[in-house]
Amino acid sequence: MSGGRKPQAFGALFGAYARNDMVQRVVYVTEEDSFMIDFPVLSFNLSETKKLILEEIQKGVSSVTKIAATAGISKGMTYNHLRKLKAMGYIADGESGYIITDAGRIASI
Template sequence: MAGNTLVSSFYSIEPFMPAALAFHPDKIILLIDADSKPEARHKLDANIELVKKTLGTAIFVKTVPVKQYDLLDVAKKTVKLIEEEHGSGNRVYLNVTGGRRTVMMGALMACYTRSEMVERVVYSLEETNELIELPKLSMALSQTKRGILELLAKGRKPIPEVAEKLEKTRGMVYAHLRELKALGYVNDDFELTVAGRIALL
């Protein structure tokens, strides 16, 4: 039977609760800092326990440690969670309110790579706790653009070699590279950016 899963960046209970109350989740997955210093870890653990005491009697609560300053790590783990929950038949909701901004951005970028698997994305205003619905943008790539990024992920390649491997003209490869650069997936030297690596997830 399909349920609701709330995946949320998390540090404290206050910014998290509006989404938890709005989506009536059967399961809550909290993205937490894997490398907290002892004092911060104590506060984080206390907030996790508060969530479990408040909601955990009726809702399954799970934590997933992420490297808070590594967008790619956050995105990879969030993509995996989205795929697992969606694959289990659950409706997936994403809350990007609590925690470090880098965790929020990584989770949001993961959603963009799997936007068709996510029902809603929200942010809670700190002042009013009002939930703001965020757009479900897409990082979907054409087969050619994905092929170019995959080749570049293996190391820098000359344009003629990329064109030959993809069976495209050099002009077409250059046009795709300009578009990939405009999207922020490659830099001026046509090397993958973090966004480009996330787009390949």
């Protein structure tokens, strides 16, 4: 492990992921041109229900009714989970329903 700027930045990023409740935004600023790169604020504590919903969306299921039935929860609760997953940056609105983001793929591993 070097003491260079990239390992330090990744260490800070890991800390932000571990304490995501205390973080509003994660940004990396390149030294060369001061370009700002936004990172999603991830967490390591997704509930099993949210993981299941992410898996269903990754399979291409976009029907809230089908997701609710698979998860064994009400449609209202499913909408609540979807809203939270969207706010976390794990899903987004696609042309024909919800789509999983790169952050969502990483978080569901």
